[in-house]
Every structure is written in structure tokens, then in C-alpha cells.
Amino acid sequence: MNILSISALLFFLLIGVFVVDADLAMQKKTEIKTLLELSNHHATFAVDPVLKNEGVIDLMEKEALARFDKRMLENGGYRREGNKYLxxxxxxxxxxxxxxxxYIDFLSWRNDHQLFLRFDGSDVSFDRVVAGARRQAGGLLQITVVTEKGEELRLAPKTMVGPSHIVIAYVNERPFVPILPAHAFPVVSVEEVKW
Known part of the structure; x- marks a missing residue:
């Protein structure tokens, strides 16, 4: 084989590695999204029964997080420590x-909400939450995550249809080949509290 043939072979091999890595990242994103949706769905059944009898839907947040943790472990094998799932x-x-x-409660779900979060390379946390105009059909939810490099990632807006529990996870994982960039992306789940 001559040097040109070897170069072409290495070039196509490198392209193949990029394609496989991108495909793995998309599969992970889809699976994490599904896992969050299933866990959040389970969490949103943690409604205060006393208030429910009075016509007020309110999430018992401690119980909701415990229910979320349970499904993350059962469905994905993730165990929570602080604000991370291992x-x-x-x-x-x-x-x-x-x-x-x-959590956007019974009184606020018709208002627009902008959630601003920051990922510092290790943890994702809230910078601020801004409530806006009231809409009869339900507020518009907009989520922005600022990465450690200052890049703003805006997730697709969602319309709330009732009190909502929102979970934002940030995946920052080493690639499967060290020369490639990390798999880094936010994933969001918005679930209406179940009555």
C-alpha cells in the first residue's frame, strides 16, 4: 500500500469514528430524555391529599423527589447523591x-416563566427564574442553560397545561474516543402534576 492509500483509509476510518460517536450521543440523549420523562411522570403523583380535597393541586416536593429517585434507580440504574445521579x-x-x-404551582402555571441555569463544568444550578405575562391557556416555559464556556443553550419552549414539575439534567460525558469532544447537552422533562 502506498502512502496515499493509507491516508485515505485513515481518513475514512476517522469519519466512521465521528459518525459512530455522534450516533452514540444521540442515542444517549434519547434514552436520558425517556428516563427523565418516566421518572418525572411518577413524581407528579405526589399530590397533597388534603389540599386536593379543597380543589387545590399542590405537589409534595419531598415525596415527589423520592418518587423520582425511585424510578431513576429502577429504570436507569442511577442513584442520587446531592444534585447528581451516579x-x-x-x-x-x-x-x-x-x-x-x-415546581410551578397552582397559582403560577398560567404565567410565562423563563428559567436560567448555569453549568459550571460539574454542576447545573439555577441563576434565576423570571415570571412574566399571564396567559389563559397556560404559560410559556422557556429554559436557557449557560455552559462553562459561556455558550447559551435554549431548549424548545413548552406550554404548561397545569401546575408543573420541571427537571433539567445536564449530561457531560467523556467521548468514547479521547480525541473527540465530550457528549455535553441538557435534557428537560416538564410534567403536569396529576390530580
Whole structure:
């Protein structure tokens, strides 16, 4: 084989590695999204029964987080420590997931909300929450995550249909080949509190 053939072979091999790595990242994003949705759905059944009898839907946040943790462990093998979910040996990611959560209550869900979060390279946390105009059909939820490099990631806006529990996870995982960039992306789940 001449040098040109070897160069072409290495070039196509490198392209193949990029394609496989991008495909793995998309699969992880889809699986993490599904995991958050299932866990958050389970969490939103933690409604205060006394207030419910009075016609007020309010989430019992401590119970909701416990229910969320239970599903993250059962469905994904993730165990919570602080504001991170640590993966088990069969989890989708090999690195931990940093997360933040916010509850928009019975009185506020018709208002627009802008959630601003920051990822510092290790943890995701809230910078601020801004409530806006009131909409009869339900408020518009906009989420922005600023990365450690200052890049603003805006997630697709969502319309709330009732009191909502919001969970934002940030995946920041080493690539499967060290020369490639990390798999870093936010994932959000917005679930209406179940009555």
C-alpha cells in the first residue's frame, strides 16, 4: 500500500469514528430524555391529599423527589447523591448526571416563566427564574442553560397545561474516543402534576 492509500483509509476510518460517536450521543440523549420523562411522570403523583380535597393541586416536593429517585434507580440504574445521579454498571451514561428541578404551582402555571441555569463544568444550578405575562391557556416555559464556556443553550419552549414539575439534567460525558469532544447537552422533562 502506498502512502496515499493509507491516508485515505485513515481518513475514512476517522469519519466512521465521528459518525459512530455522534450516533452514540444521540442515542444517549434519547434514552436520558425517556428516563427523565418516566421518572418525572411518577413524581407528579405526589399530590397533597388534603389540599386536593379543597380543589387545590399542590405537589409534595419531598415525596415527589423520592418518587423520582425511585424510578431513576429502577429504570436507569442511577442513584442520587446531592444534585447528581451516579450511574450504575448498566446505566446509559458512564459519568454522573447533574440535575436541577423547579415546581410551578397552582397559582403560577398560567404565567410565562423563563428559567436560567448555569453549568459550571460539574454542576447545573439555577441563576434565576423570571415570571412574566399571564396567559389563559397556560404559560410559556422557556429554559436557557449557560455552559462553562459561556455558550447559551435554549431548549424548545413548552406550554404548561397545569401546575408543573420541571427537571433539567445536564449530561457531560467523556467521548468514547479521547480525541473527540465530550457528549455535553441538557435534557428537560416538564410534567403536569396529576390530580
Amino acid at each position: 450511574p450504575g454498571k448498566h446505566s446509559v451514561t458512564t459519568d454522573s448526571l447533574s440535575f436541577a428541578r423547579h
